[in-house]
Amino acid sequence: MREEDLEIAIKVVIVGNGAVGKSSMIQRYCKGTFTKDYKKTIGVDFLERQIECDGEEVRLMLWDTAGQEEFDAITKAYYRGAQACVLAFSTTDRDSFEAIQSWKKKVEDECGEIPTVLVQNKIDLLEQTVVDPEEVDLLARALGCRLMHTSVKEDVNVNAVFRFLTSRCLIEMRREEEEYMGNNVLHPLTICAFGPPTHNNKGLNGNGTIVLRSGKTKNRKKKNLLKNTCRLL
Secondary structure, three states, X not given: OOHHHOEEEEEEEEEOOOOOOHHHHHHHHHHOOOOOOXXXXXOEEEEEEEEEEOOEEEEEEXXXXXXXXXXXXXXXXHHOOOOEEEEEXXXXXXXXXXXXXXXXXXXXXXXXXXXXXXXXXXXXXXXXXXXXXXXXXXXXXXXXXXXXXXEOOOOEOHHHHHHHHHHHHHHXXXXXXXXXXXXXXXXXXXXXXXXXXXXXXXXEOOOOEEEOOOOOOOOOOOOOOOOOXXXXX
């Protein structure tokens, strides 16, 4: 199979309290639609979109997870293998803002450190805000995350969120390839982070998709895509 026949698939999880706009965000991004009627997500929902970013064809697999505690046991399993994360809170919901650190920890417990964006949604309702801009900035810096302000209703910055995460993932993937090639010049066929070159194309699924896989290991601090990258040369 030729490299140009392959695509890159990136799994993104969108987490945060209920009613902050997670489902609406992926509906807006993948389908271009918006509804103001709130419908609680039961467990998880999934949509995908094919995009071109930094010269690569990328399939984004977006996992919308329930924000209610009763679904924790279900949703945690779907964090595994994620390469990027959206932490979402609402301008008009103080509790959703204060829960962000807890949501980040839940994702890190399953995925380690991955490219993450802190998203303040519903900026079209700034006159009803219950969070101060300075404390939002402080939280973003404390978490080491890019802060982005969105209005899913008005379609403001939704595309920018996912394009930024995709670009970050591609940068990490390319860096890992270069590092791997530097250490394995003689026999590289398939590059999988934290593992030797494989010669049976296990990094590929049946339709020629490069799935960026999780390689979570115990007692190792992971950063970005060090554990997730798998790319055919």
